[in-house]
Amino acid sequence: MHTKSNPRLEETIKKNKTGFIILQSLTLLRIPLAILFAAILLTLNHQGIGFILSLSILLLIEATDLFDGPLARHFDLSSEYGATLDPYADSISRIIVYFSMALSGLVLLILPLFMALRDITVAYSRIILAKKGLSVSAKRSGKIKANFQAIGGIVALFGPFYWNTIGKWSFYFLSWTLIIVTLLSAVEYVSAAVHTFTQKNEKSIKK
Numbered sequence: 001m002h003t004k005s006n007p008r009l010e011e012t013i014k015k016n017k018t019g020f021i022i023l024q025s026l027t028l029l030r031i032p033l034a035i036l037f038a039a040i041l042l043t044l045n046h047q048g049i050g051f052i053l054s055l056s057i058l059l060l061i062e063a064t065d066l067f068d069g070p071l072a073r074h075f076d077l078s079s080e081y082g083a084t085l086d087p088y089a090d091s092i093s094r095i096i097v098y099f100s101m102a103l104s105g106l107v108l109l110i111l112p113l114f115m116a117l118r119d120i121t122v123a124y125s126r127i128i129l130a131k132k133g134l135s136v137s138a139k140r141s142g143k144i145k146a147n148f149q150a151i152g153g154i155v156a157l158f159g160p161f162y163w164n165t166i167g168k169w170s171f172y173f174l175s176w177t178l179i180i181v182t183l184l185s186a187v188e189y190v191s192a193a194v195h196t197f198t199q200k201n202e203k204s205i206k207k
Contacts, residue, residue, distance in 0.1 A: 034093035038100035125193035145185035
């Protein structure tokens, strides 16, 4: 969500250090919220107060992801540090959320496993890009994936309420749609990393 740093960033942070700390804390807040979500979902019944609390926390997680970027840009606190921290918080929190939903029978168990595989692959791709001094901020495909996972989590949470009406096929359709979108979102990052790595090797051969 955060964008590339600008020349005035260091000066802005000095003037608004508290705002910068709050902004990064807002991003990292998704992780403890995800743990709380998992604890409630796996401990309480999926109906009644358990469902209300789970849904409320899930919406709060997505709200922090929705607003941390615009807030960073509004207060001129966008940075490459934020661009790295944001996908990290997204990855950890969503894997926790989806793994707890998988254990609760709301999505296929392989979904969070594929999410972890994708995120590890993208993380190594970002390392290659960072070594070349290129931006590691989220790409368009990553943002599309994040939107699908955000909406998909909410839809999955409501699953038991509509499965009996439209059929359990919707359970598999949602899980496999999220798996496909998740894996496809890695292509853009891997392609960029491979292109960078190939260019580096070509220069080495020419020398």
